Amino acid sequence: MLGATDIRRLAAELDVRPTKTLGQNFVIDGNTIRRIVAAAGVGPGETVLEVGPxxxxxxxxxxDAADRVxxxxxxxxxxxxxxQTVREFRPERADSLDVVLADALKVTELPHAPAALVANLPYNVAVPVVLHLFEHFPSLEHGLVMVQEEVADRLCAGPGSKTYxxxxxxxxxxxxxxxxGVIGMNVFWPAPKIHSGLVSFRRQxxxxxxxxxxxxFAVVDAAFAQRRKTLRAALxxxxxxxxxxxxxxVAAGVDPQARGERLDVAQFARIAEAGEAARA
Incomplete structure (x- = not known):
């Protein structure tokens, strides 16, 4: 793995100064990398998608773990x-890497269909990136992303939670x-001021x-736009x-006086279905 010395050497060579705009915080601890790869459950025959390498x-x-990245x-x-870095550190795996120069929020095609997503995502675009990739790459079956801990809590929250x-x-x-899991600040360069959270997922x-x-999703957006309001008012x-x-x-079997934070995705789907049926 790349240690702190390697990371700083490469950054100096490229005259790269990590920026908040791109959310660049580079992992400098090999044990953290091994932990992420193990938690992701990447298999030897899989193609893995990494965003922001x-x-x-x-x-x-x-x-080291997958067939292709x-x-x-x-x-x-x-x-x-x-x-070039891969050729230096893993010469035997150099042909197993594809690099796509692009904004992950705009990518809709890849050279190989990925089965897994494993990424240290920029904090400011983590949620849009995850949702975009889910939408456009149905081949993604499982994976793990590292995001701001608060974002991790939001992605994993269930109905009734304050972060839902x-x-x-x-x-x-x-x-x-x-x-x-949670990742501390000192495994990054530069060190962020907040902890990171690991989020694992499996497609359903x-x-x-x-x-x-x-x-x-239109119902979801409307329900949470004014989350203090009842669904009757918010929708x-x-x-x-x-x-x-x-x-x-009522047609969806949902209490009009309830609030969006109490509903699961299936209930939102029933509301959308009832609304569309009424418009037909």
């Missing part, structure tokens, strides 16, 4: 150096999300419904009036 420390760990990197300097919200519901549409089928994902704009919202909620 940076200087390549996690990439090397993934190449597809790495999406937005920084041209880092993307251009990654293959839009990320929780939308992630649950695609996968079973579980918190897999969305709720059985005639509503589309877009229709269900009035979505339904075309409070009375129509109440009718859709």
């Amino acid at each position: 940076g200087l390549g420390s996690l990439t090397l760990g993934l190449l 597809v790495a999406i990197e937005i920084d041209p300097k880092l993307a251009g150096r990654l293959a 919200g839009i990320p929780s519901v939308k992630a649950a549409w695609y996968a079973d999300m579980r918190k897999a 089928e969305p709720p059985r419904t005639t509503a589309t994902r877009e229709q269900v 009035a704009g979505w339904a075309g009036g409070a009375a129509r919202a109440e009718a859709a909620l």
